[in-house]
Amino acid sequence: MKTNIKKENDATIFSLSGRLDSNSAPIFETELQSFLACPGCHLVFDFNDLDYISSAGLRIILNTAKAYKNGPFHFSTCAMQDHVLEVFEISGFDTFITIHNSINQALSNLKNTTK
Amino acid sequence: MIHLFQIIKDQDGLTTLSDQLHIVSKEWNILPKETIQLNLVLDELITNIIEHGDGCAKCPIEIRMEKTNSHFKIQLSDAGPPFDPTQSKPVDVTLPLGKRECGGLGILFVRKFSDCCSYERVKGKNIFQFTKNYKGSTDCDSSADKL
Numbered sequence: 131m132k133t134n135i136k137k138e139n140d141a142t143i144f145s146l147s148g149r150l151d152s153n154s155a156p157i158f159e160t161e162l163q164s165f166l167a168c169p170g171c172h173l174v175f176d177f178n179d180l181d182y183i184s185s186a187g188l189r190i191i192l193n194t195a196k197a198y199k200n201g202p203f204h205f206s207t208c209a210m211q212d213h214v215l216e217v218f219e220i221s222g223f224d225t226f227i228t229i230h231n232s233i234n235q236a237l238s239n240l241k242n243t244t245k
Numbered sequence: 246m247i248h249l250f251q252i253i254k255d256q257d258g259l260t261t262l263s264d265q266l267h268i269v270s271k272e273w274n275i276l277p278k279e280t281i282q283l284n285l286v287l288d289e290l291i292t293n294i295i296e297h298g299d300g301c302a303k304c305p306i307e308i309r310m311e312k313t314n315s316h317f318k319i320q321l322s323d324a325g326p327p328f329d330p331t332q333s334k335p336v337d338v339t340l341p342l343g344k345r346e347c348g349g350l351g352i353l354f355v356r357k358f359s360d361c362c363s364y365e366r367v368k369g370k371n372i373f374q375f376t377k378n379y380k381g382s383t384d385c386d387s388s389a390d391k392l
Binding site for chain 1: 257259260263278281282284285288289292336338339340341342343345347350351353354357
């Protein structure tokens with residue numbers, strides 16, 4: 131899996147591509163460490179190029195949602211392929227994680243929420 | 246049609262798995278969605294075996310895939326400590342974020358994306374078998390139980 135990290139306004143965007151499984155999860159978790167220890171900006175996971183996710187990847191998503199649960203910064207996800215969305219829904223993650231259709235929608239939503 | 250392969254525990258087993266599924270999905274004309282679901286079920290089972298199977302880092306996990314007229318029948322066998330995935334409790338997906346824990350999603354996916362599962366311990370080996378009906382089929386192998 132490859133991760134591209136960029137800042138846009140007061141949000142950090144992680145664009146994930148490839149496969150997020152028990153091989154790649156520990157690397158992703160290390161990259162995220164500083165964001166989870168002390169959230170200092172909004173966080174968006176862009177899944178547009180993510181082809182596959184297993185429970186090992188979902189565990190990190192869950193920990194991320196927990197780290198951002200009490201605010202003030204927001205965590206959201208966007209642009210999931212259908213089968214990635216399906217495992218999110220089966221896991222019940224769609225009930226507590228915001229899923230946007232596109233990165234543009236995620237960013238504009240953040241802009242509106244934080245006005 | 247039968248396809249056999251091995252996962253060696255101390256190597257990159259998940260890459261081997263996706264490579265093998267790529268080959269078999271082409272040979273057997275498996276739909277992309279079904280291939281991903283088979284990959285996820287096998288990934289979760291293999292990851293469990295590797296994480297819970299103490300010792301014997303080089304012991305292989307033997308995987309046998311069969312395509313019948315109605316379903317795929319897949320068997321995993323390994324010589325690790327006894328471990329019956331059918332006894333694992335899946336996570337309660339209705340719990341709110343604050344009460345959610347990390348475990349239990351793997352077995353949830355195994356149950357969701359397979360049709361019949363069975364486990365037995367035979368001659369020092371864990372034998373886990375599952376079937377998955379493919380499009381247009383609703384059969385369930387009578388030798389395995391629906392979870």
